[in-house]
Amino acid sequence: xxxxxxxxxxxxxxxxxxxxxxxxxxxxxxxxxxxxxxxxxxxxxxxxxxxxxxxxxxxxxxxxxxxxxxxxxxxxxxxxxxxxxxxxxxxxxxxxxxxxxxxxxxxxxxxxxxxxxxxxxxxxxxxxxxxxxxxxxxxxxxxxxxxxxxxxxxxxxxxxxxxxxxxxxxxxxxxxxxxxxxxxxxxxxxxxxxxxxxxxxxxxxxxxxxxxxxxxxxxxxxxxxxxxxxxxxxxxxxxxxxxxxxxxxxxxxxxxxxxxxxxxxxxxxxxxxxxxxxxxxxxxxxxxxxxxxxxxxxxxxxxxxxxxxxxxxxxxxxxxxxxxxxxxxxxxxxxxxxxxxxxxxxxxxxxxxxxxxxxxxxxxxxxxxxxxxxxxxxxxxxxxxxxxxxxxxxxxxxxxxxxxxxxxxxxxxxxxxxxxxxxxxxxxxxxxxxxxxxxxxxx
Numbered sequence: 001x002x003x004x005x006x007x008x009x010x011x012x013x014x015x016x017x018x019x020x021x022x023x024x025x026x027x028x029x030x031x032x033x034x035x036x037x038x039x040x041x042x043x044x045x046x047x048x049x050x051x052x053x054x055x056x057x058x059x060x061x062x063x064x065x066x067x068x069x070x071x072x073x074x075x076x077x078x079x080x081x082x083x084x085x086x087x088x089x090x091x092x093x094x095x096x097x098x099x100x101x102x103x104x105x106x107x108x109x110x111x112x113x114x115x116x117x118x119x120x121x122x123x124x125x126x127x128x129x130x131x132x133x134x135x136x137x138x139x140x141x142x143x144x145x146x147x148x149x150x151x152x153x154x155x156x157x158x159x160x161x162x163x164x165x166x167x168x169x170x171x172x173x174x175x176x177x178x179x180x181x182x183x184x185x186x187x188x189x190x191x192x193x194x195x196x197x198x199x200x201x202x203x204x205x206x207x208x209x210x211x212x213x214x215x216x217x218x219x220x221x222x223x224x225x226x227x228x229x230x231x232x233x234x235x236x237x238x239x240x241x242x243x244x245x246x247x248x249x250x251x252x253x254x255x256x257x258x259x260x261x262x263x264x265x266x267x268x269x270x271x272x273x274x275x276x277x278x279x280x281x282x283x284x285x286x287x288x289x290x291x292x293x294x295x296x297x298x299x300x301x302x303x304x305x306x307x308x309x310x311x312x313x314x315x316x317x318x319x320x321x322x323x324x325x326x327x328x329x330x331x332x333x334x335x336x337x338x339x340x341x342x343x344x345x346x347x348x349x350x351x352x353x354x355x356x357x358x359x360x361x362x363x364x365x366x367x368x369x370x371x372x373x374x375x376x377x378x379x380x381x382x383x384x385x386x387x388x389x390x391x392x393x394x395x396x397x398x399x400x401x402x403x404x405x406x407x408x409x410x411x412x413x414x415x416x417x418x419x420x421x422x423x424x425x426x427x428x429x430x431x432x433x434x435x436x437x438x439x440x441x442x443x
Contacts, residue, residue: 008141008323011218013228015146016211020232022149022289023102023297024207026156026239031109031283032204034262040197042252045244047197052237054198055205057392058359059233061366062209063226064385068369070221073304074212074297075358075365080308082369083361086422089310091361092301093418097354097411099210099298101347103332106291107131108339108347113284127339134291135333138299139319139326142217145292152289159282160239166271167246199402204240206355208232209362210293213300295336299328310425349404353411356400363393 011019025031040047065078073080075095080088110130111123137145208229215221247254247266254269256262267276303325306315319326339347366389370376376385 008143009217009219010143011146011214011224013224013231014150015143016214016218016224016228017231017235018146018150018153019214019293019296020208020211020228021153021156021235023210023293024205024232024236025286025290026153026160026236027283027286028204029160029240029243030263030266030279032263033266034256034259036197036200036204037254037256037262038259039200041193042248043194043197044201045241045248046194047201048204048237048240048244050194050198051201051205052233052240054392054395055202055233057388058363058396059208059229060384061363061389061392062212063229064366064370064389065362066212066215066225066229067222070215070225071304072213072216072300074209074301075362076301076305078212078365078369079361082365082373087361089305089422090415090418091358092305092310093422094411094415095354095358096298096301097350097414098206098358099213099294099301099354100332100335101350101354102294103134103291103298103336104339104342105344105347105351106287106294107134107336108342108344110284110287110291111339112344113280113287117280117284124340128337130288130291131333131336133288134295134336135329137292138295138329139322139324141322141324142214142296145296149289149292152285155282156286156289157235157239159278160243163270163275164242164246166275167250170270171246171250196402199399201240202399203352203355205233205236206351207293208236209355209358210297213297213304217300291336295329295332298332299325302328302332310422312425346410349407349410350414352403353400353407353414356396356403357411359396360393360400363389363396 029036036047037044062078065082069077069081071077073092076088076092078088079091107127107130111125111127114126115121115123137148211218211228211232212225215225218224251266251269254266256265258265264276264279267279302311302315303318304316305311306313306317306328314327315325317325317327366385370381370385
């Protein structure tokens with residue numbers, strides 16, 4: 001594999017939006033319904049509205065940094081350029097938690113869902129099968145992955161739209177009156193509970209940032225990436241709002257037996273076994289889409305870190321035929337097999353810590369780059385590039401404080417490992433630099 005071969009720039013706006021929505025997986029509304037419903041004490045719509053407003057600030061910060069640095073690398077590149085290369089490495093290393101363990105979560109959920117549907121086939125068989133499928137599609141090319149994901153994302157959107165239409169039909173035929181005051185709290189539910197719910201619901205929007213790792217494979221990334229981020233967050237917000245509102249109107253007293261299966265139980269209540277079966281079918285393919293998008297994301301981040309010599313140069317290699325980082329894809333596929341023995345709870349802890357840490361520093365990077373370094377200080381700059389990122393950073397910081405102690409402990413351990421690797425790589429680079437003059441002198 002040649003070190004001089006570049007990634008192929010052939011992604012359009014629709015491709016990038018598709019990859020972001022695939023990573024986000026809109027069906028997460030239903031797969032996490034029990035946890036989110038209980039966490040917000042039934043005020044799910046209010047929690048989603050607050051989370052959407054808060055996440056918009058961080059999404060705007062990613063858009064601002066994508067305009068300034070239209071290259072791959074996501075938070076790693078933005079923080080390295082705007083703040084400091086060392087801090088950038090630490091942020092890049094931490095966000096690897098998000099991207100690597102997102103792959104593990106995807107294949108693990110695939111195994112769990114397929115085993116539930118076909119109990120005779122063990123979960124590990126499905127995990128290995130999905131890993132091989134995702135690896136093959138990613139090796140062939142990112143455009144192939146994006147085109148396949150288009151089908152799976154469209155399936156999710158059609159299901160959610162059909163689900164909402166069915167609830168509207170039931171509301172009309174049953175004469176259910178409608179009202180709209182999403183922040184109005186029911187009796188006995190304090191606003192603090194809604195805020196706590198919003199901190200959980202925020203995770204439903206994770207994934208919009210993943211597309212920034214594809215900048216070098218996107219046409220006109222300085223314009224396409226910011227637009228795609230806005231579209232992804234807006235489309236997800238609309239789907240979440242509509243679904244939460246209609247469920248809250250039609251089934252305000254809905255209760256469930258098992259928290260993890262609350263979405264499935266909801267389908268059975270609303271549409272019986274037929275709707276529940278369709279739901280399971282769509283969920284399986286939504287997880288497959290998330291797995292493909294997650295692997296694309298992490299393989300590109302490793303590519304950029306290898307190109308910057310923060311990881312061995314092998315990570316920056318590109319296959320001459322497929323024009324994809326095959327080494328990274330295979331490595332990530334092997335790591336994804338950790339789903340065979342790791343718990344879903346542990347994997348989600350890593351994802352949460354990595355994503356929120358990256359979000360925090362990207363918000364701060366906007367201020368450092370535009371306000372401090374570039375001295376952009378018009379009224380608009382102060383609002384868009386100072387106030388908005390600061391609000392985003394404060395909200396993300398609040399969410400970090402809501403993480404469990406075990407999540408913070410795991411994240412700290414990962415950072416410590418990254419520091420060891422960083423020092424080792426720097427020492428090796430320094431040794432090579434000192435040896436070169438001696439070799440040249442001997443020649």
